Amino acid sequence: MTGHDLNVVGAAALAMVRDRGGPRTGALQDEMDVITDGSVAIRDGRITAAGPTSAVLAAWGDPAVAQLDATGKTVLPGLVECHSHPIFGGERHDEYAERLGGASLAEVAARGGGIWSSVVSSRNATDHDLTARLQAAYQRIVAGGVTTLEVKSGYGLTVEEELRELRLLEGSRRLTPLELVITFLGAHVVPRDIGAGDGGAEAGDAYTDLIAAEMLPAVAEQGIAQFHDVTVEDGLFTPAQAQRLIRAGRDKGLPPRVHADAWKPSQGWATAAGERAGSAEHLTYTPDDEIRDVGSTETVAVVLPVAELIYMTDRRANARLFIDNDVPVAVATDYCSSIHATSLLQTMALAAPWFRLTPAEVIVGATLNAAYSLGLQDRCGSLETGKRGDLIVLDCPHPNELFLAPGAPLLDAVVIGGRPIHR
Numbered sequence: 001m002t003g004h005d006l007n008v009v010g011a012a013a014l015a016m017v018r019d020r021g022g023p024r025t026g027a028l029q030d031e032m033d034v035i036t037d038g039s040v041a042i043r044d045g046r047i048t049a050a051g052p053t054s055a056v057l058a059a060w061g062d063p064a065v066a067q068l069d070a071t072g073k074t075v076l077p078g079l080v081e082c083h084s085h086p087i088f089g090g091e092r093h094d095e096y097a098e099r100l101g102g103a104s105l106a107e108v109a110a111r112g113g114g115i116w117s118s119v120v121s122s123r124n125a126t127d128h129d130l131t132a133r134l135q136a137a138y139q140r141i142v143a144g145g146v147t148t149l150e151v152k153s154g155y156g157l158t159v160e161e162e163l164r165e166l167r168l169l170e171g172s173r174r175l176t177p178l179e180l181v182i183t184f185l186g187a188h189v190v191p192r193d194i195g196a197g198d199g200g201a202e203a204g205d206a207y208t209d210l211i212a213a214e215m216l217p218a219v220a221e222q223g224i225a226q227f228h229d230v231t232v233e234d235g236l237f238t239p240a241q242a243q244r245l246i247r248a249g250r251d252k253g254l255p256p257r258v259h260a261d262a263w264k265p266s267q268g269w270a271t272a273a274g275e276r277a278g279s280a281e282h283l284t285y286t287p288d289d290e291i292r293d294v295g296s297t298e299t300v301a302v303v304l305p306v307a308e309l310i311y312m313t314d315r316r317a318n319a320r321l322f323i324d325n326d327v328p329v330a331v332a333t334d335y336c337s338s339i340h341a342t343s344l345l346q347t348m349a350l351a352a353p354w355f356r357l358t359p360a361e362v363i364v365g366a367t368l369n370a371a372y373s374l375g376l377q378d379r380c381g382s383l384e385t386g387k388r389g390d391l392i393v394l395d396c397p398h399p400n401e402l403f404l405a406p407g408a409p410l411l412d413a414v415v416i417g418g419r420p421i422h423r
């Protein structure tokens with residue numbers, strides 16, 4: 001994106017979330033670098049200055065440049081959503097209604113629900129239908145303040161279907177101003193039709209073999225995926241299977257992300273950190289001892305409050321303990337076939353009380369730390385010179401207000417590459 005010039009002027013609060021050379025951990029995650037009366041200058045789609053209004057306008061004030069008046073408002077870096085599964089077919093609202101009515105996960109699965117139903121629906125959906133749904137989701141996701149979005153495949157689970165999902169995700173770039181980061185998630189679950197054993201360890205081994213021997217080479221050859229996500233979960237993929245896949249992906253040039261401990265303690269966090277994955281996501285059931293044993297790491301712990309809410313887990317990820325152990329924490333929606341949370345802003349408002357995090361910790365988690373988890377810290381995640389001109393304007397005088405107003409329509413503008421997208 002080029003050619004977009006914009007001055008965003010006079011914000012009551014400008015949260016810069018400065019990059020200090022690494023993802024924010026410990027006490028540093030609790031600082032969002034708020035400037036009172038701040039402005040941002042964007043030229044040719046990139047930030048050329050951000051800081052006190054007087055300094056920014058002295059250097060970049062220009063009556064010929066478009067101006068966005070932020071008087072009385074809050075400006076944040078464009079939000080970075082680092083965990084979503086937007087490509088799927090079918091509907092799963094019935095099974096959530098059943099679960100709310102008291103049905104167990106096993107009962108829902110026995111009636112044909114669960115992720116497997118989405119795999120079947122996705123395989124049967126046309127390219128056109130999958131793409132239309134992507135486009136609708138992107139519009140809602142932008143309307144939740146997001147400017148950079150990670151998108152995973154993972155409802156295909158055959159070589160052909162995974163390549164198709166990645167191809168459709170690549171094609172969807174032209175449908176949205178969002179910067180998309182595309183992740184291959186072959187190891188989402190073990191497909192029921194893998195044709196080995198009864199769905200137990202034998203099936204897991206057979207599917208792991210298929211991913212390593214056929215999917216990863218084909219995905220690398222296709223050249224679309226930027227990351228490789230692997231699940232570590234009791235009953236799905238063991239730490240040893242995940243380790244093998246992570247290393248096989250890395251050999252093909254695909255850096256790892258990990259779905260870890262969403263349903264049970266499964267050594268997912270230790271496996272992800274041990275393999276220096278960019279992120280480990282969910283972490284609902286990661287034991288406190290495992291967090292302490294792993295200690296400080298640059299693997300970003302991505303916590304997903306809406307997933308815990310909708311899955312009705314009896315535990316929450318111990319985000320506080322991760323922060324206290326100098327682990328960078330990020331916050332994401334987990335938008336997927338069973339969680340239709342598209343607003344990262346509303347997810348953030350929930351994340352603070354859900355995990356007992358401060359507003360600053362959550363804002364850092366949805367901007368700079370999320371950018372680090374995607375290796376995009378040079379392009380987004382903070383309001384600093386040289387980064388893409390991505391920011392959001394909230395109709396409130398301080399970012400803390402967001403957390404007092406869950407569901408309120410505070411989002412005033414989304415700017416991507418200097419271009420106002422949503423107003």
Ligand SMILES: [Zn+2]
Pocket residue numbers: 083085259334336
């Ligand atoms: Zn997920």
